Amino acid sequence: MQDTYRHKGMRNQLVKEIAHKGITDQQVLEAVRDVPRHFFFDSAFTEHAYDDKPFPIGSGQTISQPFTVAFQTQLLEMKSGDKILEIGTGSGYQAAILAAMRARVYTIERHRDLYRKSQQILEKMGYKRIQFFLGDGYEGKEAYSPYDKIIITCGAPYMPETLLNQLKPGGYIVAPIGERSIQEMQRWQKQEDGEFIKSSYGNFSFVPMVKGK
Numbered sequence: 098m099q100d101t102y103r104h105k106g107m108r109n110q111l112v113k114e115i116a117h118k119g120i121t122d123q124q125v126l127e128a129v130r131d132v133p134r135h136f137f138f139d140s141a142f143t144e145h146a147y148d149d150k151p152f153p154i155g156s157g158q159t160i161s162q163p164f165t166v167a168f169q170t171q172l173l174e175m176k177s178g179d180k181i182l183e184i185g186t187g188s189g190y191q192a193a194i195l196a197a198m199r200a201r202v203y204t205i206e207r208h209r210d211l212y213r214k215s216q217q218i219l220e221k222m223g224y225k226r227i228q229f230f231l232g233d234g235y236e237g238k239e240a241y242s243p244y245d246k247i248i249i250t251c252g253a254p255y256m257p258e259t260l261l262n263q264l265k266p267g268g269y270i271v272a273p274i275g276e277r278s279i280q281e282m283q284r285w286q287k288q289e290d291g292e293f294i295k296s297s298y299g300n301f302s303f304v305p306m307v308k309g310k
Contacts, residue, residue, distance in 0.1 A: 098221060100133045108134070114149050115164045120172040124165040129167055134160075134166050136189040136218055139252035140228055156208040158304055160302060161250060170227035172245045172256030172271045172284050172298065180241070182263065184234035184272075184308070185250035192227050195248075202227040203241050207307065217241065225248040235308050237263045243267065252280040261285070273303045 111162035112130045120126060129243070135146035137160055139172055145152055149157040170191075177199040186206035192215070195202045204227060206212040212231045218229070219227055230238055235246055235257050242263035249260070264270055266289045273280035282298040 098133070098136050100136075104133060104135055105146075110170045111149060111163055112149045113171075115167050116162050118149075119214070120164070120167045122167075123168050124175065124198050125170050125194075128170070128194045129163060131197050132190070133222075134163065134190060136222060137190045137215075142197070144155055154188045154211070156211055158187050158208065158211060160190055161303070164266050168193055168298075169248055169250070169271050170198070172282070173269055174198060175246065178306060179245040182237060182244045182247045182260070183243075183250065183261070184237070184248070186215045186229065187250060188213060189219045190246070190289055191250055193219060193222065193224060196224040196226050200226065200246075203230070203238055203244070204228070205232050207231070207233060207250060207309065233309055234306060235259060246270070247272075249273065249306065251306040252278075252307040255288045256283070258286060261287070266291070275303050278302055 108130050112126050123186050135143040138146045149163050154160050175198050179200045181195055181202050183204040186204040192204045209224045218227045222232045237260045243265040245268050247260055247270040252273045254276040264287045267289050268287050271286045274283050275281055278301050279300050281302050284296045285293045
């Protein structure tokens with residue numbers, strides 16, 4: 098895997114583009130600048146890696162639009178060392194962004210092919226703070242809970258109560274919620290008494306969150 102000056106220049110342009118669209122968190126912008134997105138593409142399609150668009154990755158899934166990845170990450174309001182559960186590893190790009198921001202990442206993927214492929218890519222890239230699991234995202238990973246933050250990277254028809262229970266008081270869960278092809282981006286903050294404050298951040302389109310593996 099090579100990361101050339103040309104690739105870095107394309108990432109700089111991408112960072113300018115998503116900043117213009119409203120990404121203001123400098124840590125997020127630096128992570129997008131640092132992580133080679135073309136590593137997550139088959140070699141025949143690397144020319145598309147720095148377009149601000151989603152792209153198919155197999156198994157009926159996509160690598161999310163860079164702006165969407167940055168937007169969800171910005172909503173997490175991450176701190177270095179945060180323990181983060183990601184539902185939907187997909188290509189592994191979102192996990193790489195979180196790890197580049199010094200999070201401890203626990204990521205779940207239900208498709209075996211994507212689980213294996215993303216694990217191989219991220220290990221080659223040298224990320225040591227990511228743990229991978231093949232499983233049902235609706236179940237989360239209780240053994241490692243509670244989490245500081247949880248991010249769902251597929252369209253959930255509702256906010257899974259199991260995941261809410263695995264979040265620390267004061268923590269955020271960020272997820273696109275809705276039963277149709279367009280979902281509402283939501284952030285739920287857990288209060289000390291276990292109640293939640295919900296905020297909404299516009300409409301997005303994700304592949305559906307499916308039970309089982």
